[in-house]
Amino acid sequence: MCAVTHEDVRAAADRIGGHVLRTPVIEVADGLWLKLELLQHSGSFKVRGAFNRMLSAGELPESGVIAASGGNHGLAVAFAARALGARAEIFVPEVTSPVKVTGLAALGAHITQTGAIYSEAAEAAAKRAAESGALMVHAYDQPEVVAGQGTTGLELMEQTGGVDTVLAAVGGGGFAAGITVGTAGGGGPKIVAVEPERIPTLHAARRAGEPVPVEVSGVAADALGASRIGGLAFEILSGDRVESVLVTDEAIVAARRTLWERHRVAAEHSGAAAYAALLSGVYTPAPGERVAVVVCGSNTDPATLTTD
Structure with a gap:
């Protein structure tokens, strides 16, 4: 049995409800939502x-x-x-x-x-x-932390009425793992776990069959810079509902700029990583697929939004 359950996420939602924001979801195209977790207290889901x-x-x-x-x-x-x-x-x-x-x-x-x-x-x-x-308070590899992050997924499903696919960024993996558990009711959507090519913690672990160290570099290293996927995250993100994809730094930079220019969403590079998978074609939805992208962080210098 997984160390973090859907019931744990629901209990976390009750516990933290008076302390965190219910962040908005916007439908930016037919069947495509952005969950604006970058508007959370302190600028991220954390x-x-x-x-x-x-x-x-x-x-x-x-x-x-x-x-x-x-x-x-x-x-x-x-x-x-x-x-x-x-x-x-x-x-x-x-x-x-x-x-x-x-x-x-x-x-x-x-x-x-x-x-x-x-x-x-x-x-x-x-x-x-x-x-x-x-x-x-571990950044990603504690059951209470993973359950807390999973409340993002609970909110998302309530706000959209349910989606087929959720794209979320991966560093140490606690966020994507929490969302996977938090959206698990009724079978749950597919989770597309998005990592920079230069920090492939989950991708490398799935290939090796266990968490392994990776080199850390690139534009999102300050937020997605874990050198090894968390043990809890690996257990959860190794499941059949999860697809692991990689994006280039160039795609992340372009996605960050597009979020700003098209939607006036001021994301940091890590916050734009999941959107990069969609814009670059690394993940292509099927016709009629209902997709949500979690924009997870805003702690950035706004002066760089159009200059990177």
């Missing part, structure tokens, strides 16, 4: 998992909470910690964008920038958590 992890833990330790992040998860943990009156300590790698570091500081987080990539920051965070006794 706050859902952060709140569910903290609220599930009961009374938080005096030392607060700790997390490692490419930026978005850290922002979410800092936001949730501030809302719950807890101290937040966030470890981020050197590739984290200045926009995200500035946002962390504004939320009152204690920031340590260390390591070239996410996995190195995660090692430092785990060591610090063991020393301090702070509650670790």
Whole structure:
């Protein structure tokens, strides 16, 4: 039995309902919806998992909470910690964008920038958590986090009346895994798990039959920069409902620009990755297929929306 169930996602929705936004869905063409999760508190879906992890833990330790992040998860943990009156300590790698570091500081987080990539920051965070006794809020590989992210899928199905396919970006995989579980009622839609070609954590794991390390680089590395798919995510995203596809950095940049120019949606590169699969033809819907694309992050410098 999977460590995260549809009932867990529904329980998470009840638990976090008063703390997160019900983000809008817009139909941009006949049978094509965008779920604007980039309008969530702290600029991404990550706050859902952060709140569910903290609220599930009961009374938080005096030392607060700790997390490692490419930026978005850290922002979410800092936001949730501030809302719950807890101290937040966030470890981020050197590739984290200045926009995200500035946002962390504004939320009152204690920031340590260390390591070239996410996995190195995660090692430092785990060591610090063991020393301090702070509650670790993992970016993607905890059941409470995956269940929290899955509430996005619950909302999406309610708002659209049901779709045939959902496209979602993959880094460590907690988001796409949560959506897979959260939309599972009644069989559920196909999930198209979209990754940059230069960070193929899920694609490589499915090919190998187990999570394996990959190189991390490219335009979306600050948010989709996990070097290995999470164990929970691999278990969930290895199922028959999931199709794994890869997109180029060029396609991500073009999708981000198109989201802005066509819909005035200001996404970061990771937030545009799922849309890139559709625009580039990596995923082509069948005639009459009802498709939803989750635009998952907005923590970007708006000055770069038309200059990349």
